[in-house]
Amino acid sequence: MIDFTIPAELAVERDRVRQFVIDKIVPFERDPRLTSHGPTDELRQELVELARAEKLLTVQAPEALGGRGLTHIEQAVIYEAAGWSTLGPVAMNCAAPDEGNMFLLSKIANPDQVEHHLAPAVAGHRRTVFAMTEPDGAGSDPGQLATAATFDGENFTINGRKWLITGANGAKTWIIMAKVAPNPYLPEGPTLFLTDGDQPGIVIERTMNTMDRNYVGGHGVVRFDDLVLPKSALLGETGQALRYAQLRLAPARLTHCMRWLGAAERSQSIAVDYAKTRTAFGKTIGEHQGVSFMLADNEIALHQCRLTIWHACWLMDNGDKARHESSVAKAFVSEELFKVADRCVQVLGGIGISDETVVEMIFRDMRAFRLYDGPTEVHKYAIGRKVLRGS
Ligand SMILES: Cc1cc2nc3c(=O)[nH]c(=O)nc-3n(C[C@H](O)[C@H](O)[C@H](O)COP(=O)(O)OP(=O)(O)OC[C@H]3O[C@@H](n4cnc5c(N)ncnc54)[C@H](O)[C@@H]3O)c2cc1C
DSSP states (O other): OOOOOOOHHHHHHHHHHHHHIIIIIGGGGGOTTEETTEEOHHHHHHHHHHHHHTTOSSTTSOGGGTSOOOOHHHHHHHHHHHTTSTHHHHHTTOOTTHHHHHHHHHHHOOHHHIIIIIHHHHTTSOOEEEEOOOSSSSSSOGGGOOOEEEEOSSEEEEEEEEEEEETTTTOSEEEEEEEEOOOSSSOOEEEEEEEESOOTTEEEEEEOOOSOOOSTTOEEEEEEEEEEEEGGGEESOTTOHHHHHHHHHHHHHHHHHHHHHHHHHHHHHHHHHHHHHOEETTEEGGGSHHHHHHHHHHHHHHHHHHHHHHHHHHHHHTTOOOHHHHHHHHHHHHHHHHHHHHHHHHHTGGGGGSTTSTHHHHHHHHHHHTTTTSOHHHHHHHHHHHHHHTO
C-alpha cells in the first residue's frame, strides 16, 4: 500500500518544531556570533539550550540514549521543519556533521566509546568531526586515501593532512580515516579511529574562508603529526573504513536533503511575499507570468524533492540500504534546491543578493550542498554505471 499520510502526532510535532524555529531561532540569524566561519560554539550552546528546554534536542537519537529513535521518514518531516532556519538544525543537534557522526557511532562504537563520545554528543555537550578529505588524496574518490597509520602491536602512529574538515575548530570528538600499513598484528587498509580532539598530534593549521557559514566552527585544514593513538581508539575493525563510511553516507546525504528542503521553502515563502506586494508596470510582479512561472517552478521542485526524499527514507525504513535511491536523491535534490534558491534571488530583484533577507545566505550556503557527501557528478557516475550494468 502506498500511503503519504503524515500521522497526526507527527504533524503536531512538525508544526511545533517549525514554530520553535520561527519564534526562538530565527532572531539569532542576525547575531554577530554567526560569523563567516559559521556559528561560534558560544552561539551553538545557547541555541542548544533553547532546544533542550523545549525537549527538541537530538530527537533522532536512539531511545536508549535519550532520543526518540525517529524513523527515516519521521526525520524527513522533522528536519524539513527544522531547516526553516540554517540555525534550526544546529539548535536541535541534528546538523551536519554531528548528525551523521552520531548515527555512525550508534551503529559501530563499542560501549566505552558510546559512553565517552556518543552520549555527550547526543546530550549536546560535544561536537564531532569526520576527517576524510585530503588535498592530495581522498576526495571524490576515498580510495585515494593517503593519511597513513603504522601499528607497532600497541599503538598507531598517524601522519597526514586533511582539509574541508567541518567543525575541526573546537570539536571534542574526532573520527579520523587513515590507511593502516601492512603489519604482523592486524588487517591493513582504510580504517576509522575515534579520539578526543585535544591531542598533541592534531594540528589545526587554519580555518578556510568559504562561501557558506552555517556549520559550527567552519571548515579546517588539519595536520596529523605523529598522532599516537592506542589500539582502543579503533572505531570498528581495521580495513573497514570505506564500508563504515557508506553506512554513514546514505542516511547522511538524505538528512542534508531534508534540512535544505526546509531552507528552500523559507526562500520561496520570502519570494512569494515579495511577489505579492512589489509592483512593476502597473501590477504586482507576481501577476507577471515571468515571475509566477518562477514561483511555480519552485513549487514543483519542492514537491518533487520531498517525494524523492520520502521514497528513499521509506526504503531504508523497510530495511533496504537505498544506496542507489539516496544517490539519486542527493544528486537531484541538491541541484533542484539550488535552482529554487537562485530563482528566489531573481524574484527579489536587487535585494536578492543583499542580506536584507536570509535568501542570500541560503543561496550561498546551498551551493556547497552540490559538493559534499559526493559531488553531483560522482553520484551520476555511480547511477550511470548501475544503469549500464542493467541491475
Ligand atoms: C561545505 C563542505 C563541507 C565538507 N565537510 C567535510 C568534512 O567534514 N569531512 C571531510 O572529510 N570532508 C568534507 N568535505 C569534503 C567533501 O567531502 C569533498 O569536497 C568531496 O568529497 C569532493 O572531494 P574534493 O573536494 O576533493 O573534489 P575532487 O575529488 O577534487 O573533485 C573535483 C570535481 O571533479 C569532478 N569529479 C570527481 N569525480 C568524478 C567522476 N567520477 N565523474 C565526473 N566528475 C567527477 C566533480 O565535479 C568534482 O566536484 C566538505 C566539503 C564541503 C564543500
